[in-house]
Amino acid sequence: MTDTRSWWHTGIRLPVTGWEEDDISTMSTGPVADRSEGAPGYLVSLYLAGRDVLVVGGGVVAGRRIPALLAAGARVRVVAPQVSDEVRRLVDGGQVAHESRPVRPGDVDGAWYVLAASDDPQVNAMVAATAERNHTFCVRADWAPGGSASTPATASAGGLTVAVVGNRDPHRSVRVRDALLRVLGEE
Ligand SMILES: C[C@@]1(CC(=O)O)c2cc3[nH]c(cc4nc(cc5[nH]c(cc(n2)[C@H]1CCC(=O)O)[C@@](C)(CC(=O)O)[C@@H]5CCC(=O)O)C(CC(=O)O)=C4CCC(=O)O)c(CCC(=O)O)c3CC(=O)O
Ligand SMILES: NC(=O)C1=CN([C@@H]2O[C@H](COP(=O)(O)OP(=O)(O)OC[C@H]3O[C@@H](n4cnc5c(N)ncnc54)[C@H](O)[C@@H]3O)[C@@H](O)[C@H]2O)C=CC1
CATH class of the missing domain: 3.30.160 (Double Stranded RNA Binding Domain)
Structure with a gap:
């Protein structure tokens, strides 16, 4: 059973604790809307040294983006049931932390920035919606309008x-x- 709470500007209901498959139908549109209206992004440079970044998924997209996060000094934590050889090398070298399991909403807590880069759109939707609730900027790799940031x-x-x-x-x-x-x- 999951407690839900209305989310003020979209009416999307997000789980407060835990996450069940059923919750996804209420949040699959992601955090939303303004992006499709064509407003340009507001460009900034994130100084991530010593700051926690959550990477969901450990495949091709994660492997391409993690080196740049590490170069910025971010403390990268990967949550993914499987990782590519490239990501595995970073884990084995102690450069990133890895939890070998499906992501949970609570994983977003404490992150300054989140990459939702799993190959499951429902999982990415859950991660983006949870990040939105936490006021944490999030890139959604499979469907950009569902996130709050883009990778240039x-x-x-x-x-x-x-x-x-x-x-x-x-x-x-x-x-x-x-x-x-x-x-x-x-x-
Ligand atoms: C909007 C954005 C949001 C974000 O993810 O941050 C986004 C979104 C999406 N990309 C998709 C596909 C691919 N993207 C690449 C490559 C790159 N994508 C990057 C950025 C961005 N990609 C963000 C801003 C882009 C902008 O506005 O300009 C780069 C520049 C930076 C980086 O990734 O580091 C990097 C080049 C790095 C370099 O070469 O230096 C490749 C090529 C490859 O993988 O080899 C493919 C495979 C397909 C193909 O070849 O076209 C899909 C469809 C996914 C699907 O099919 O499901 C989406 C989803 C959508 O559009 O909604
Ligand atoms: N934005 C971009 O630049 C690009 C985006 N894509 C999109 O990004 C997504 C990921 O692509 P790739 O990295 O190529 O996929 P991939 O197949 O190489 O890796 C997928 C990763 O997601 C993980 N995963 C699956 N279920 C998960 C869960 N419940 N929790 C945590 N991790 C989970 C897998 O274990 C694996 O590590 C795809 O949906 C694709 O459509 C693909 C290419 C470029």
Whole structure:
């Protein structure tokens, strides 16, 4: 049995403790709405040194993003039943903590930033909705409008970092990022 609480600006009901499959139907639209209205993101640079970051899922997307989190000094905790060889190497090397099990809502507690990168949309929806309730920014890897943050295509050169984020077109963002990197090289 799960206690639920109305969530003020969407009416979505979120579990206060525990999480059952049945809860998902009440939250699967994710935290929502404004994103589809085309408002641009407000760009910031997160200083994550010593701060807890939760990564849900330990596959291809997690493996691509965790190195950048570690480079920023984040304390990365991966919760996933299985991890890729790349993530396994980071776990074995002591660079990230890993809990080998399905994620639970309480895992979001205390995180400054969350990556919902499992391959199960319902799980990502639960994680994004729980992060929303906690006022923790969250990227949802399978369906960006359901999250509250996006991962830009980035590169650093000459003491500058460029970040390109578009409208869910990562290949275009990568092309523009690479073009900007050439400009940085000439600067
Ligand atoms: C919106 C955003 C939100 C976020 O996840 O943060 C998002 C969303 C989604 N991406 C999807 C697919 C892919 N994305 C990539 C690659 C990258 N995606 C990245 C960022 C972002 N991706 C965010 C902002 C993007 C922007 O607005 O510009 C990059 C730039 C940064 C990074 O990941 O580090 C990185 C390039 C890194 C580099 O090369 O340097 C690849 C290629 C690959 O994996 O090799 C594929 C495989 C398919 C393909 O090839 O097209 C899907 C569909 C998932 C599905 O099919 O279920 C969604 C979901 C959706 O659009 O809702
Ligand atoms: N945003 C982006 O840039 C991209 C997004 N995607 C999307 O992101 C998702 C993940 O993609 P990949 O990393 O390629 O998948 P993957 O199959 O490599 O890894 C999935 C991970 O999720 C974990 N997982 C499954 N159920 C879980 C649960 N209940 N709790 C915690 N972890 C759980 C698995 O153990 C595994 O570690 C997919 O849904 C895909 O659609 C895919 C490519 C790029």
